[in-house]
Amino acid sequence: MSRRVLVVDDEKGIREALQQVLEYETIDVQTCPSGGEALRLYGEFRPHLVFLDVKMQGMDGLETLRKLRELDAHAQVVMISGHGTIQTAVEATQLGAYDFLEKPLDTDRILLTLRNALQHVDLESENVRLKAEVHAQYEIVGSSKAIKQVIERIEKVAPTQARVLITGENGTGKELVARAIHALSPRGGGPFVEVNCAAIPSELIESELFGHMKGSFTGAFADRAGKFELADRGTLFLDEVGDMSLSAQAKVLRALEEGVISRVGSGKTLAVDVRVIAATNKDLKAEIAAGRFRDDLLYRLNVVPIEVPPLRARRGDIPQLVQFFVEQLTRRGGLPPKQFAKEAVQRLAAHDWPGNIRELRNAVERLLILAFGPVVKAEEVDRLAGMATAEGGRGTGTADLAAAPWVRAATFEEFKQAAERSFLLAKLKQNDWNVSETARTLEMPRSNLYKKIERYGLTREV
Numbered sequence: 001m002s003r004r005v006l007v008v009d010d011e012k013g014i015r016e017a018l019q020q021v022l023e024y025e026t027i028d029v030q031t032c033p034s035g036g037e038a039l040r041l042y043g044e045f046r047p048h049l050v051f052l053d054v055k056m057q058g059m060d061g062l063e064t065l066r067k068l069r070e071l072d073a074h075a076q077v078v079m080i081s082g083h084g085t086i087q088t089a090v091e092a093t094q095l096g097a098y099d100f101l102e103k104p105l106d107t108d109r110i111l112l113t114l115r116n117a118l119q120h121v122d123l124e125s126e127n128v129r130l131k132a133e134v135h136a137q138y139e140i141v142g143s144s145k146a147i148k149q150v151i152e153r154i155e156k157v158a159p160t161q162a163r164v165l166i167t168g169e170n171g172t173g174k175e176l177v178a179r180a181i182h183a184l185s186p187r188g189g190g191p192f193v194e195v196n197c198a199a200i201p202s203e204l205i206e207s208e209l210f211g212h213m214k215g216s217f218t219g220a221f222a223d224r225a226g227k228f229e230l231a232d233r234g235t236l237f238l239d240e241v242g243d244m245s246l247s248a249q250a251k252v253l254r255a256l257e258e259g260v261i262s263r264v265g266s267g268k269t270l271a272v273d274v275r276v277i278a279a280t281n282k283d284l285k286a287e288i289a290a291g292r293f294r295d296d297l298l299y300r301l302n303v304v305p306i307e308v309p310p311l312r313a314r315r316g317d318i319p320q321l322v323q324f325f326v327e328q329l330t331r332r333g334g335l336p337p338k339q340f341a342k343e344a345v346q347r348l349a350a351h352d353w354p355g356n357i358r359e360l361r362n363a364v365e366r367l368l369i370l371a372f373g374p375v376v377k378a379e380e381v382d383r384l385a386g387m388a389t390a391e392g393g394r395g396t397g398t399a400d401l402a403a404a405p406w407v408r409a410a411t412f413e414e415f416k417q418a419a420e421r422s423f424l425l426a427k428l429k430q431n432d433w434n435v436s437e438t439a440r441t442l443e444m445p446r447s448n449l450y451k452k453i454e455r456y457g458l459t460r461e462v
Helices: 012-024 035-045 061-071 086-094 107-137 145-157 174-183 205-210 246-258 284-289 295-301 311-332 342-350 356-370 378-385 398-403 412-430 435-441 446-456
Strands: 004-008 028-032 049-053 077-081 099-102 164-167 192-196 234-239 274-280 304-307
Touching: 004 012, 004 035, 012 028, 012 107, 028 035, 035 049, 035 061, 049 061, 049 107, 061 077, 061 086, 077 086, 086 099, 099 107, 107 174, 145 174, 145 304, 145 311, 164 174, 174 192, 174 234, 174 274, 205 246, 246 274, 246 295, 284 295, 311 342, 311 356, 311 412, 311 446, 342 356, 342 378, 356 378, 412 435, 412 446, 435 446
Parallel strands: 004 028, 004 049, 049 077, 077 099, 164 274, 164 304, 192 234, 234 274
Antiparallel strands: none
């Protein structure tokens, strides 16, 4: 693949000298004398690397660098200057410059910087690709602000050893977030061991976590390693940690503080190297107030919190999720390939999904199996996925009121969101989806209305 480099310098001699050196390395080179022209050329040329002079007439190099990074957050830029100062170099680095070269330019230094920078470009591109693959593998899909914040938090915390507490409703994908963190971490080649604390009887949870010795209790017929040992050099995922007994919590706290455990029935301690990620759908602060959870354990677990939003808070992601599940289920599950009509996707996006991602995936799978023909229609969504709603205008009276989305709200905040969504949808329909007119009648800035339309996934039915 031909590498592309853009040289930006107001000295013609510097541009020509750099171009000659780079072209000798079979680099595709373009040059320009100003920051403004560099910004225009960047979008057309899409260079892998930019050599950018600091001191230029008009827009200087630092301002050009700032604008380039706004244009492309992954832009790789090497600054060059005949008046280099520590302050300038620091500022350039803070703005995202890869390196800083001083004039007069040395050919060997140029080539070394070029090779290092292009290797960095390759590495960053590979990291972006791997991250995208991991997010897709673990169904972390969407472009809403809510899910982007989750993805950003995953990518920041994954390379560290920090413990993570993931919160969210059932079905939002807390385990998938934990698996993505593990896959992107230095421990990704080690074991990922899951413990569902809610599914294990309280009298067995300590044995499950820490293991036991033969004869330590009735039914302990042999020595057995616990989940902490099995997760050594990897990640231990404590799902529904809010359901753990207080005695087990005390032992988990010790393991986190000291890095050692003891099997049930053994006086010996075992050192373990485990990263713990925990998840819960409970309010742990309320559990602490009720005396059911240890505050010191919460502080140990909650080093980096990640809240996974419910699907109704990111309705705009539902069309992407539907397409993702269709491709996944037809490719891996052997189901017949089908398309979803626009109206069918709109029906799915209008639903509240109390079971969140898990429920949506099941509905898509059901529709792929049971819907007739190559295209899933809106009426099939209503019939097979059980999602007839008052918003769609089907049915009247008390049954519609009972089906109103705010009736199913679990909290006052959810009620307000559901009511606001229905209200805005009704007003948009009244104005034939004229956003400007709707914003005027609501006395709301048009930009705010557009944001709410995106947030709630509101779409016009054809």
